[in-house]
Amino acid sequence: MNRAEKAELISQLKAKAEDASIAIVTDFKGLKVEEMTDLRIKLRAVGVNYAVVKNTLARIALDGGPHALLKDSLKENCAVAFGYDDPVAAAKVLSEYAKSNKKFAIKFGSLEGKALSEEAIESLSKLPSKPELLGKLLGTMNAVPTNFVCLFANLQRKFLYALSAIKEQKEGAAA
Structure with a gap:
């Protein structure tokens, strides 16, 4: 990936992050392509964008935005789900998927600039x-x-x- 592609990816990710009311970071290590596709379909149905990006690019894109507090915690395999209209919908889909698939885990998140732990996201999903x-x-x-x-x-x-x-x-x- 050259510099122009990275810059384009960063700008796209920054635009998604600024429009999103919730951002949830997940660990997808061990998931198969079919499982990831299934998760993306479920998330897309409720208006959530799910992106797997390099941590360094995500840190740059999140810097200075409403979800900037996430950038320091991005380590290992991470994917970010951006929810726009209904933050509860994103939390529900991800929590249900984490219950049904033991390889998938929710790490942490940000709701309108406030930090969310895994337990807080689970509580949000029950609303x-x-x-x-x-x-x-x-x-x-x-x-x-x-x-x-x-x-x-x-x-x-x-x-x-x-x-x-x-x-x-x-x-x-x-x-």
Whole structure:
């Protein structure tokens, strides 16, 4: 790889890192090509970019960006997953894959510039995803007016029952 190719790779990696809300460093030592392809397909499905790069190039690309704290910890075989929209989705896919494949391991990560340990990434993976949270929020927001309408409908119903009882009582007294 010549200098121009390295410079291009560094600029691409730097652009990905600056756009990403989460960056997770993984160890892929011992994985077969088919297993890596399977992982990349799963990650791509949730909008996560997974790149295997040389540590020196990754250090240069991450320097000065939001995930700069990762650069000093890059050692041995490393691959970086960049998540853009939903950081929980990236953590979920990588954690599930680490559970199913013993050769694959999550090392550490960065969420919007804050360091994440392996345990923190595992905890993040257990959170509901962004669409699930939005659905719960919408359900909660919808419950308030629905309960309000039901409350007034019950009040009107009780008022009608009271009027019917008074009518029956007066008809019974008149007869």
